[in-house]
Amino acid sequence: MAAGEFLRLYRRPLIRTVLxxxxxxxxxxxxxxNTDGTQMMxxxxxxxxxxxxxxxxxxKNMDKGSPILVRLFKSEAELEVWKQxxxxxxALLKTYPICRWSGDLGPKVKEGDRQAPEGFYTITxxxxxxxxxxxxxxxxxxxxxxxxANGRTGSNLMIxxxxxxxxxxxxxxxxxxxxxxxxxxxxxxxxxxxxxxAYPFRMTPENMAKHRNSKHMAFWKMIKEGYxxxxxxxxQPQVSVCERRYVFDATATNGTFSPAAKCPTYEIPAAIAQxxxxxxRQDNYQTAQLISHGAPLAPxxxxxDGGMNTVFAEKLGLGNSDTVQDQSGxxxxxxxxxxxxxxxxxxxxxxxxxxxxxxxxxxxAPAKKPAVAVAAAHPAPAKKAEHPTRFATTLNKMYRxxxxxxKDAPMLRGSSxxxxxxxxxxSAKTAPRDDIAAKLAEKxxxxxxxxxxxxxxxVLDEAPSTRSAFAAPPPPSSTMSGAQAVLPAxxxxxxxxxxx
Numbered sequence: 001m002a003a004g005e006f007l008r009l010y011r012r013p014l015i016r017t018v019l020x021x022x023x024x025x026x027x028x029x030x031x032x033x034n035t036d037g038t039q040m041m042x043x044x045x046x047x048x049x050x051x052x053x054x055x056x057x058x059x060k061n062m063d064k065g066s067p068i069l070v071r072l073f074k075s076e077a078e079l080e081v082w083k084q085x086x087x088x089x090x091a092l093l094k095t096y097p098i099c100r101w102s103g104d105l106g107p108k109v110k111e112g113d114r115q116a117p118e119g120f121y122t123i124t125x126x127x128x129x130x131x132x133x134x135x136x137x138x139x140x141x142x143x144x145x146x147x148x149a150n151g152r153t154g155s156n157l158m159i160x161x162x163x164x165x166x167x168x169x170x171x172x173x174x175x176x177x178x179x180x181x182x183x184x185x186x187x188x189x190x191x192x193x194x195x196x197x198a199y200p201f202r203m204t205p206e207n208m209a210k211h212r213n214s215k216h217m218a219f220w221k222m223i224k225e226g227y228x229x230x231x232x233x234x235x236q237p238q239v240s241v242c243e244r245r246y247v248f249d250a251t252a253t254n255g256t257f258s259p260a261a262k263c264p265t266y267e268i269p270a271a272i273a274q275x276x277x278x279x280x281r282q283d284n285y286q287t288a289q290l291i292s293h294g295a296p297l298a299p300x301x302x303x304x305d306g307g308m309n310t311v312f313a314e315k316l317g318l319g320n321s322d323t324v325q326d327q328s329g330x331x332x333x334x335x336x337x338x339x340x341x342x343x344x345x346x347x348x349x350x351x352x353x354x355x356x357x358x359x360x361x362x363x364x365a366p367a368k369k370p371a372v373a374v375a376a377a378h379p380a381p382a383k384k385a386e387h388p389t390r391f392a393t394t395l396n397k398m399y400r401x402x403x404x405x406x407k408d409a410p411m412l413r414g415s416s417x418x419x420x421x422x423x424x425x426x427s428a429k430t431a432p433r434d435d436i437a438a439k440l441a442e443k444x445x446x447x448x449x450x451x452x453x454x455x456x457x458x459v460l461d462e463a464p465s466t467r468s469a470f471a472a473p474p475p476p477s478s479t480m481s482g483a484q485a486v487l488p489a490x491x492x493x494x495x496x497x498x499x500x
Contacts, residue, residue, distance in 0.1 A: 045130030049181050060093065061085045065189020068093075068182055069236050070123075070159075072169055074101055074116065075201035077309035077335035079159075079169065081182055089234040096179065097309030099163035100170040100332070104301055105200040106216040108142060111154045114167050114305065117142045118219075120226055120239045120246065121196040125187050128180070135161030135173040136180045140196055149244040149259035159196070165306060169198075195236050203227045205286035209295040212287075222246055225276070228283075232275040240266075305330040 049057075049064065057064055062085045069090055071080040077098040082090040103115035117140055127139040137160030143152050158168045161176035171179065186194055200216070201207045203224040211217065222245055229237040229248045240247045242263035249272055250257075255264030304323060313324060313334045323331045 042130055044136060044177060045128075045180065045184070047177055047181055049178070049185065053178065053182075056093070057083070060091060061087070062091070062093065063189065064185050065191075066186065067189070067191040067236070068186045068194050069230075070179075070194065070196045072098070072159075072196065072198040073202055074105055074118075074199070074307060075207070075335065077101065077307045079171065079175075079179070081179060083182070083186075090230075090236065091234070093182075096171060096175050097311045097335075098169055098307075099172050099175070099312050100165040100306060100308050100326075102165040102167055102306035104304070104306075105211070105214070107152070107219055108147075108154050108157070108167070109152050113154075115154075116165070116167055116169055116198070116306070117147075117154075117157050118198045118200055119144065119146060119223060120237075121198065122193045122239075123183065123196055124193045128183065128187075129158070129160075132158070132160055133162075134158070134164070134168075134170070134176075136176045137161070137168075138180065138183065140198075145241045145259045146244070146246055149241060163312070195239075197223075197226065197230070199223065199227065205283050205290060206295070208283070208287045209290035210298040212291060213297060225280075228276045228279050229272065232279055233272055301333060303331055304333045307333045307335055309335045 054064065060083075062083045066084040066086075067090075068084075069082040071082065072078075073080075079096045079098055081093045081096070083093040085091045101116045103113065106115065107118045108115035121140045121142065121144055123138055123141065127141060129137040129139060137158040140157045140159065142154055142157040147154075154167070159171065159176070159179070160168055161171055161173040163170050163172055183194060200220060201211070203220070208220070208224075211220070214220070226237050226239065226246060226248045233249075237248045238250070240250055240252075240257040241259040242257045242261060244260055247257070247263065247266065249268050250266040251268075252264040252266045257264060257266075299322075305326075308324070313321065316324065321334065323333055326332050
């Protein structure tokens with residue numbers, strides 16, 4: 001059969017479905033999280049999407065076979081499934097509480113460290129494991145090109161069911177069944193591979209401030225670039241690796257990307273680069289403000305192994321505990337993402353607008369109309385509460401991007417200039433990738449001299465006039481080898497019944 005004839009046939013939905021099914025059936029050689037070793041495709045791997053999910057897809061203007069993208073957040077213990085809608089952009093379909101992940105915050109470094117991976121991974125049909133002892137699973141593809149270039153080792157790291165983790169992200173059987181089916185349908189619809197983005201936490205200024213002393217901060221700032229690319233475009237970022245680091249949405253203009261070699265000359269579409277740069281500028285500014293105001297550090301995780309979403313802790317009657325003992329006697333940190341019982345405040349989450357720790361709360365006074373809306377939650381103290389020198393030092397030391405010109409500081413929400421800036425970012429988020437490239441021709445092109453001057457770091461000598469309130473963020477769109485199943489694949493209630 002000629003290549004052209006094959007491609008013509010592949011475009012037909014029926015032929016595409018048959019080929020995707022064959023690819024899924026060819027995964028029987030996978031060992032990930034332990035397969036049963038059988039030679040038949042289990043019925044659970046072909047379970048159709050529920051009527052409720054089909055209705056939800058329709059209500060969100062999504063097709064059953066459109067591409068998906070998965071994001072994982074350890075600290076919040078949440079898994080997000082994003083799906084491409086009929087406008088061509090990715091939109092959040094559903095957020096699943098993670099039943100169990102193991103290890104600590106930070107990337108996986110070597111086999112046996114119990115770490116669940118962090119970074120950017122690609123899932124093909126061959127990585128879907130219908131015969132896992134953990135109900136259903138798909139292999140994350142660790143180590144990827146970045147991991148290999150940095151000498152990291154490990155194998156068979158999965159997203160699977162059965163709520164038991166030794167280096168994986170574990171869901172309940174019911175959850176993984178639906179996630180697996182969404183991935184399968186995207187392959188049937190023509191998606192060749194879907195992306196998994198794994199993060200230590202949602203990459204917000206508050207979380208970056210909380211974890212500022214972590215040894216992993218350089219790595220986290222790097223993967224935050226990919227997070228920001230997705231946030232401003234709502235498109236799956238193109239991931240490349242060179243000089244043992246990630247590069248996003250880059251096209252090589254001279255040479256090719258090689259994980260351990262020097263990066264070639266490359267270009268990033270101007271509209272994407274500008275939107276990402278603006279988001280990072282505001283994020284960095286807010287992070288520096290939080291630090292200068294004494295934002296608390298994240299709690300010490302010594303002796304803590306992984307985490308569990310509080311919705312599962314509540315099933316066990318442990319919703320008011322920061323930690324719980326698993327079946328092996330290890331302490332697990334409970335997520336605060338879905339909890340309203342007080343854990344959220346106890347684990348060191350930064351309040352929306354914290355006062356400097358050395359400034360006492362002002363005495364009660366007659367209510368006055370606040371000068372700035374976003375600062376209304378905290379009345380202005382009698383004495384000057386800001387520390388321009390300390391804040392400027394923090395900002396310049398951390399990011400080297402501060403400006404001595406107050407107009408360069410992020411504006412407060414409500415100003416016309418600020419609204420215009422947010423409108424520009426929003427337009428970059430809503431435009432399909434092809435339209436983003438077209439915007440390059442519409443934007444004035446800066447001369448090399450202007451670009452060099454704009455990129456030159458400047459030292460902040462004094463606090464901007466808007467320092468008294470936080471800048472508004474851009475508009476929101478968040479096993480290791482040899483692992484053995486502790487128990488047969490079961491429901492969450494059966495697996496954790498010993499706690500009842």
